[in-house]
Amino acid sequence: MTQPLDELSFETQLVHAGERAGWPTGEPTTTPIYTATTYTYDSMVEVDRVFAGEERGYVYTRYGNPTVAALEEAVRLFEKGAGACAYSSGMAALHAALLACELEPGSVILASQDLYGVTLQLLNTVFAPFGVKVALVDLSERERLWAAARDLRPRAILVETISNPLLKICPIDVCAEVAREVGARLIVDNTFATPYLCQPLELGADFVVHSATKYLSGHADAIGGVVVARDEADLLALRGVVKTVGGVLSVWEAYGILRGLKTLALRMRQHCENARRVAERLASHPLIRRVHYPLLVENERETAARVLRALSGGGLVSIELKDGSREAAFRFMEALRLCVRATSLGDVFTGVLHPATSSHREMSPAQRAKLGISDSLIRISVGIEDVTDIIADLEQALEKSMR
Numbered sequence: 001m002t003q004p005l006d007e008l009s010f011e012t013q014l015v016h017a018g019e020r021a022g023w024p025t026g027e028p029t030t031t032p033i034y035t036a037t038t039y040t041y042d043s044m045v046e047v048d049r050v051f052a053g054e055e056r057g058y059v060y061t062r063y064g065n066p067t068v069a070a071l072e073e074a075v076r077l078f079e080k081g082a083g084a085c086a087y088s089s090g091m092a093a094l095h096a097a098l099l100a101c102e103l104e105p106g107s108v109i110l111a112s113q114d115l116y117g118v119t120l121q122l123l124n125t126v127f128a129p130f131g132v133k134v135a136l137v138d139l140s141e142r143e144r145l146w147a148a149a150r151d152l153r154p155r156a157i158l159v160e161t162i163s164n165p166l167l168k169i170c171p172i173d174v175c176a177e178v179a180r181e182v183g184a185r186l187i188v189d190n191t192f193a194t195p196y197l198c199q200p201l202e203l204g205a206d207f208v209v210h211s212a213t214k215y216l217s218g219h220a221d222a223i224g225g226v227v228v229a230r231d232e233a234d235l236l237a238l239r240g241v242v243k244t245v246g247g248v249l250s251v252w253e254a255y256g257i258l259r260g261l262k263t264l265a266l267r268m269r270q271h272c273e274n275a276r277r278v279a280e281r282l283a284s285h286p287l288i289r290r291v292h293y294p295l296l297v298e299n300e301r302e303t304a305a306r307v308l309r310a311l312s313g314g315g316l317v318s319i320e321l322k323d324g325s326r327e328a329a330f331r332f333m334e335a336l337r338l339c340v341r342a343t344s345l346g347d348v349f350t351g352v353l354h355p356a357t358s359s360h361r362e363m364s365p366a367q368r369a370k371l372g373i374s375d376s377l378i379r380i381s382v383g384i385e386d387v388t389d390i391i392a393d394l395e396q397a398l399e400k401s402m403r
C-alpha cells in the first residue's frame with residue numbers, strides 16, 4: 001500500500017505529489033503522450049510476468065511505450081504485417097531491418113543503385129566495414145537483377161517503391177520472386193509511396209520500412225521510422241535492435257505521426273492529383289527538357305499498374321531545365337515564392353530541392369551522371385495547396401531561371 005503523502009515531509013511531497021493516483025473512469029478517445037519512462041506494479045509476480053513477455057504491460061520505455069505502441073499498431077495494420085517496431089528515424093529503421101536479416105561477414109546485400117543517398121552510405125560505411133558485401137543493380141534491367149541474385153546469393157535485397165529523385169517504380173513483385181528463389185530477405189523502403197499507394201508485404205516483401213518523417217507524419221514537425229515485418233518470427237530481432245542499439249522513437253514524435261496518419265488518405269489523394277496536374281502542365285513547357293513522373297513513361301505505367309494499389313504516379317515530380325547549368329537551377333530555386341526550398345518531402349506544403357547539391361552531394365559528378373542526376377535536375381514534392389497556385393509559382397520561377 002502506498003503511504004499517504006500528508007504523513008510525509010515537504011521535500012518528499014514535492015517528489016510524489018499528484019502521481020500514481022489510479023486511472024479515473026472513462027477511456028481517453030485518443031492516445032495520450034505517455035512521457036513516463038518507467039512503470040510500477042504492486043505485485044512482483046506481475047512485473048516478472050511482464051518482463052518475461054507472458055503478460056501485456058510496460059516496464060521501461062526503451063522496451064515499449066503505450067504512445068509508441070499505438071503508432072506501431074496503426075502502421076502494422078496499414079501495411080498488413082504481423083507486427084511493427086518504431087525507431088527514432090527512418091535511417092534507424094533501415095539499420096534495424098538490415099540487422100534483422102542476420103548479416104554476417106561475407107553476406108551480400110543486393111541493393112537498388114537508385115537508393116536514397118544516405119541509405120547507400122549506411123551500407124557502405126556502417127555494414128561494409130564488418131565484411132558485408134554491397135552490390136548495386138539497376139532494377140529496370142531485369143536480366144541483370146536475376147543474374148546478380150543467382151550469382152551472389154544475397155542475404156538481403158533492398159529496394160525503394162518509388163526511387164529518388166528520378167521516380168522509377170520498383171517491380172516489387174519481380175524482386176519478391178527473385179528473393180524467394182535465392183533465399184534472400186526482401187526489404188522495401190515504402191517512404192515515397194506510403195501504404196496508401198503500395199502494400200509491399202502483399203507483394204511478397206519480408207520487411208517494409210518507412211521514414212515516418214515524410215508522408216506518414218506529413219507536417220514537417222516529427223522525425224521517426226517504422227519497420228513492419230510480414231512474419232511474427234522477425235519481431236524479436238526488430239525489438240532487440242531498439243533495446244540494444246537504443247534508437248527509441250520519442251513519444252512526442254510518435255504522437256505527432258499518429259495524428260498525421262489520420263489524414264494520410266486525404267493528403268495522398270490531393271498530393272497525387274496535384275502532382276499529376278503539375279507533371280502534365282510542365283511536360284510541354286518550353287524551358288523544360290524533361291519531366292520525370294511515372295505515368296509519363298510506358299514502362300513505368302505498366303509497373304505502377306502491377307505494384308501500386310491505384311494507378312497513380314505518386315506525389316512527386318522531377319524536372320530538368322533546358323538550360324543545363326547549375327546556375328539556372330539555382331535561379332529557379334531562388335525565384336520560388338510559394339513553394340518552399342526544403343530538404344524533405346511529403347509535407348502538406350510544396351517542397352522543392354536540388355538533388356545535386358543536397359541529397360546527392362556526397363557523390364562525385366561522374367557517379368551522379370551515371371545515375372542520371374544532372375545539375376539541372378529539380379525535385380518537387382507537390383503539396384496539397386490549390387494546384388493553380390503551385391503551377392503559377394513554378395511557371396514564374398521558370399521564367400526567372402532564364403538569364
Ligand SMILES: *Cc1c(COP(=O)(O)O)cnc(C)c1O
Binds near residue numbers: 090
Ligand atoms: C528521408 C528518407 C529516409 C531517411 O529517413 P529519416 O527519417 O530522415 O532518417 C530513408 N529513405 C527514404 C526513401 C527517405 O526519403
